[in-house]
Amino acid sequence: GQNIDQPTEMTATEGAIVQINCTYQTSGFNGLFWYQQHAGEAPTFLSYNVLDGLEEKGRFSSFLSRSKGYSYLLLKELQMKDSASYLCVVLDSNYQLIWGAGTKLIIKP
Amino acid sequence: GAVVSQHPSRVICKSGTSVKIECRSLDFQATTMFWYRQFPKQSLMLMATSNEGSKATYEQGVEKDKFLINHASLTLSTLTVTSAHPEDSSFYICSAALRQGSDNSPLHFGNGTRLTVT
Numbered sequence: 654g655q656n657i658d659q660p661t662e663m664t665a666t667e668g669a670i671v672q673i674n675c676t677y678q679t680s681g682f683n684g685l686f687w688y689q690q691h692a693g694e695a696p697t698f699l700s701y702n703v704l705d706g707l708e709e710k711g712r713f714s715s716f717l718s719r720s721k722g723y724s725y726l727l728l729k730e731l732q733m734k735d736s737a738s739y740l741c742v743v744l745d746s747n748y749q750l751i752w753g754a755g756t757k758l759i760i761k762p
Numbered sequence: 763g764a765v766v767s768q769h770p771s772r773v774i775c776k777s778g779t780s781v782k783i784e785c786r787s788l789d790f791q792a793t794t795m796f797w798y799r800q801f802p803k804q805s806l807m808l809m810a811t812s813n814e815g816s817k818a819t820y821e822q823g824v825e826k827d828k829f830l831i832n833h834a835s836l837t838l839s840t841l842t843v844t845s846a847h848p849e850d851s852s853f854y855i856c857s858a859a860l861r862q863g864s865d866n867s868p869l870h871f872g873n874g875t876r877l878t879v880t
Contacts, residue, residue, distance in 0.1 A: 686869065695855050695871045696806065740806070742869075750796060750808055750869070 655679045657753035659741050664759045665731055673726045673739050673756045681746020687715050687726045688740040690755070696740055699726070728758075736760045765789060766858050768872025775846055775879055783841045783875045785856030791836035792858035796869070797829075800853040812839050846879040853877075 657677045665671040677685070684703040688696035702708055702717035702724060714727040726739055741753040765788040775781050785795060794813055798806040810826075812818040812833035820826045828850075830842040839858075843850055855874040 693853075695874045698869065698871075752806060752808065 655745065655751050657741055657743060657751055659739075659753045659756045661754070662757045662759065664761060665728075667731055667733060667760055667762050669731050670727065670729050671731060671758065673728075673741075673758070675724045675726070675741035675753060677722050677724070677741070677743045677751065677753075679722075679743045679745045679751050682719060683744040683746060685715075685717055685724050686740075686742040686744070687713075687724075688742060690738045690740060692737075699739075731760050733760050733762070766792075766856065766870045766872045768856050768875055770875060771873060772876045773878070775877070777847055777879055778845055780842055780844045781846055781877060783843075783854055783856070783877075785839045785841070785858065785872050787837050787858045787870070790858075792839075793836065794859045795833055795839040796857045796859070797831060797839075797841050798855045798857070800855065800874075806855065809841075843877065846877070848879045851877055851879045 659675045684701055686701050687699040689699050690696040699713055700708055700715035702715050705717055705719055707714055707716045712729045717724045738755040738757050740755045743751045745751055767786045767788055769784045773781055796811050797809045799809050800806050808821050809824045810818045810820045810831050812831045814833050814836050818831040828844055833839040853874050853876050857869040857871040859869050
């Protein structure tokens with residue numbers, strides 16, 4: 654079967670760094686997305702990885718290891734507005750989206 | 763950047779009526795559009811995948827006769843909730859992808875439609 658695992662909830666302090674991990678087992682692989690979603694809103698695209706390695710974009714970075722079926726989203730200099738759910742999504746060989754359940758990130762002052 | 767327009771943003775309808783939700787890709791041709799439903803405090807659930815000019819592929823458990831999807835052009839897909847019932851009240855979101863050979867473009871999401879069936 655197809656499966657995406659990520660922690661249900663994480664807590665971090667404002668100004669700190671947090672890493673959200675995601676492991677996946679899917680039928681083929683056409684890329685991995687990270688999305689941010691605030692309550693009541695549509696998800697917002699953060700990153701897309703299809704090759705191994707680290708992609709840095711401002712305070713957010715995303716890493717992928719295809720051989721390990723593993724990715725992480727790194728958030729630096731955390732701000733209160735970063736409190737949201739972070740969704741790990743894999744595009745399989747049929748371009749079907751396989752969604753993780755999301756990680757709720759709570760930022761404390 | 764690419765934009766997906768979803769309309770309406772909110773709709774209230776009476777039980778037994780049908781509601782149509784439109785999803786348009788404004789500045790790119792979307793060969794594939796996805797329809798999602800979000801229940802409160804839960805992740806997005808993929809309902810169906812539609813490819814332009816062909817029948818939509820529905821996820822297990824989604825009634826294709828109840829949730830009619832039409833993807834007649836490369837810029838427009840519609841979701842019609844037929845004979846709506848209060849349990850259909852939810853947040854429906856569409857997204858569009860440009861699928862071109864090995865070009866794996868990010869998905870672009872609409873702003874969602876909040877459906878309330880009374």
